[in-house]
Amino acid sequence: MGMTVAEKILARASGLASVKAGDVVEPKVDLAMSHENAALVVNQFLEVYQGTPLPPNIWDPSKVSIIFDHRIPAESAKTATNQKKVREFVEAQGIGKFHDIRGDVGGICHQILPENGYVRPGFVVVGTDSHTTSHGALGAFAFGIGATEMASVWALGTSLNVEVPPTIKVNVKGRFKKFVGPKDLILHLIGRISAQGANFKVIEFHGQTIRSMSTSGRLVICNMSVEAGATAGIVPADKETIRYLREEAGVKGKIEVVLPDRDAVYEQVIDLDVTKLDPQIACPHTVDNVKPVAALKGTRVHQVVIGSCTNGRLDDLAIAASIMKGKKVAENTRMLVFPASGRIYTQALAKGYIGIFMKAGAVVMNPGCGPCLGIHEGALGDGETALSTTNRNFKGRMGNPNSQVFLCSPAVAAASALKGFITSPRKGAN
Amino acid sequence: MAKVVIKLGDDISTDVIYPGRYMATVLPTETPQYAFADLTEFNSKLRAKQIPPGSIMIGGKNFGCGSSREQAVSALKGHDLVIIAPGFARIFLQNCINLGLRIVVCPDIQASETDEIEITGTEVVNVTTGKRFQISPLPKARQAIIDAGGLVAYTRKRLLEKRTA
Numbered sequence: 001m002g003m004t005v006a007e008k009i010l011a012r013a014s015g016l017a018s019v020k021a022g023d024v025v026e027p028k029v030d031l032a033m034s035h036e037n038a039a040l041v042v043n044q045f046l047e048v049y050q051g052t053p054l055p056p057n058i059w060d061p062s063k064v065s066i067i068f069d070h071r072i073p074a075e076s077a078k079t080a081t082n083q084k085k086v087r088e089f090v091e092a093q094g095i096g097k098f099h100d101i102r103g104d105v106g107g108i109c110h111q112i113l114p115e116n117g118y119v120r121p122g123f124v125v126v127g128t129d130s131h132t133t134s135h136g137a138l139g140a141f142a143f144g145i146g147a148t149e150m151a152s153v154w155a156l157g158t159s160l161n162v163e164v165p166p167t168i169k170v171n172v173k174g175r176f177k178k179f180v181g182p183k184d185l186i187l188h189l190i191g192r193i194s195a196q197g198a199n200f201k202v203i204e205f206h207g208q209t210i211r212s213m214s215t216s217g218r219l220v221i222c223n224m225s226v227e228a229g230a231t232a233g234i235v236p237a238d239k240e241t242i243r244y245l246r247e248e249a250g251v252k253g254k255i256e257v258v259l260p261d262r263d264a265v266y267e268q269v270i271d272l273d274v275t276k277l278d279p280q281i282a283c284p285h286t287v288d289n290v291k292p293v294a295a296l297k298g299t300r301v302h303q304v305v306i307g308s309c310t311n312g313r314l315d316d317l318a319i320a321a322s323i324m325k326g327k328k329v330a331e332n333t334r335m336l337v338f339p340a341s342g343r344i345y346t347q348a349l350a351k352g353y354i355g356i357f358m359k360a361g362a363v364v365m366n367p368g369c370g371p372c373l374g375i376h377e378g379a380l381g382d383g384e385t386a387l388s389t390t391n392r393n394f395k396g397r398m399g400n401p402n403s404q405v406f407l408c409s410p411a412v413a414a415a416s417a418l419k420g421f422i423t424s425p426r427k428g429a430n
Numbered sequence: 431m432a433k434v435v436i437k438l439g440d441d442i443s444t445d446v447i448y449p450g451r452y453m454a455t456v457l458p459t460e461t462p463q464y465a466f467a468d469l470t471e472f473n474s475k476l477r478a479k480q481i482p483p484g485s486i487m488i489g490g491k492n493f494g495c496g497s498s499r500e501q502a503v504s505a506l507k508g509h510d511l512v513i514i515a516p517g518f519a520r521i522f523l524q525n526c527i528n529l530g531l532r533i534v535v536c537p538d539i540q541a542s543e544t545d546e547i548e549i550t551g552t553e554v555v556n557v558t559t560g561k562r563f564q565i566s567p568l569p570k571a572r573q574a575i576i577d578a579g580g581l582v583a584y585t586r587k588r589l590l591e592k593r594t595a
């Protein structure tokens with residue numbers, strides 16, 4: 001019987017000729033990523049070794065990545081002390097892929113892994129972050145786990161008791177209209193199948209629209225697959241994947257592409273045509289509460305946010321800058337921009353995007369998670385509304401349970417920032 | 431038998447269970463104070479220890495969706511709550527098993543606050559209304575972790591086996 005991409009990857013990593021949905025396997029892990037919550041992983045890891053004669057050594061420090069992004073620079077003494085403890089642990093264990101708070105090589109974990117070539121097609125990637133699904137954009141099987149599970153991976157090098165998930169195949173055809181793109185596609189899909197529509201399943205993306213999409217766009221759709229509950233989102237690797245890894249991520253070694261079998265068994269097949277798709281908005285307080293932008297036109301926004309692991313890459317900043325060039329952010333509206341990594345920040349500077357944002361009156365913040373999760377920057381006031389290119393609009397997500405967050409693409413965010421209310425970037429299409 | 435102390439809707443996210451702004455607090459001994467921090471009344475009752483251990487929380491569909499933060503589980507575990515819901519998000523469910531937080535998947539559950547609940551091996555019995563609801567068993571693969579008393583103990587066991595193998 002044919003296998004899906006997820007089944008093939010899990011079979012190889014578990015040393016089996018084949019697996020099928022529902023089988024229980026223990027795959028070897030190729031990359032194990034954590035961010036600040038490594039502080040908890042370290043605690044649980046040391047606990048595992050308590051009372052044993054074994055020294056607490058990570059199974060393979062070269063396969064572990066730790067990236068500070070959620071609260072950088074540290075907002076409190078407590079965070080700073082946690083970060084310090086993790087740094088000491090990184091040093092003691094010789095962890096290879098560590099990215100500290102830096103302007104050159106720092107950034108959001110889900111951007112740092114791809115841009116440094118840490119993820120390859122066919123890899124099993126685990127991360128103590130739900131948006132680890134992002135890395136399926138490179139043809140890997142990547143899923144989020146909790147801190148204790150990561151401690152177990154650090155100790156054993158395998159992920160225990162993984163049930164092979166069934167796969168939903170999504171075929172996408174058609175060309176996007178101007179100012180419509182991957183974010184609108186994934187919001188539309190989540191609205192259609194619901195926030196739990198892919199719970200415990202994998203979404204495998206196919207079709208001409210996906211084949212002609214850049215890796216940056218694929219990262220958007222895989223990133224947000226988890227908002228439909230998916231264990232993983234996967235774009236089977238192709239020429240574009242290899243181009244990205246060689247040219248942008250500087251990968252030299254062998255790249256092995258894993259493709260689904262022709263007779264792979266899918267639990268469900270969904271066909272989408274993006275030809276007529278309009279810009280989409282996810283309304284409070286669930287990501288599947290999706291409407292076309294026209295339905296929200298005129299909704300007053302107090303804060304517009306462009307950035308995050310979803311839409312903080314160079315193409316996102318480029319489209320926003322093209323809309324905002326020479327214009328001003330509306331009065332009584334705040335605009336925050338946070339590029340996904342130091343590398344992207346530097347590129348955006350060279351291209352002049354940062355200057356355009358600053359002149360328009362936006363505040364450009366340091367790369368990191370920033371306002372996305374409402375911890376230490378960009379919190380909302382009571383009764384305020386944000387329009388954001390991030391991936392979650394749950395109650396309280398931007399630091400205040402008495403506020404509202406709407407999600408959209410960078411183009412919609414930029415156009416709306418100029419007006420101070422939600423609007424379409426498409427002229428006459430409002 | 432235990433009482434339902436709170437009933438929540440669908441898609442309760444980990445941002446609601448354990449708001450992001452408390453994420454610098456990581457140790458399971460310290461997280462319980464922030465359980466449902468934004469539901470101030472319920473949070474105060476928890477902190478004042480007015481909710482007896484073993485009390486029941488009724489959730490809706492897709493309980494625990496969103497962030498993988500394990501604090502959302504250790505915080506509830508610290509109050510020894512039991513969650514009954516029609517369905518749980520994947521990472522949250524796995525975290526519950528890993529940390530030993532008691533959850534019951536019960537697709538048709540109907541219960542209101544203050545109802546008395548009895549959980550048997552296969553059923554949830556709403557003693558107040560007299561109705562009985564089938565439990566969906568947890569994935570078999572998870573049983574070894576539950577039997578070992580959580581993932582820390584299970585991993586320790588596996589490590590020691592590996593060493594002697």
Ligand code: SF4
Pocket residue numbers: 069070108109110129131308309310368369372373390391
């Ligand atoms: S940018 Fe937001 S969604 Fe992405 S990793 Fe950071 S907190 Fe999570």
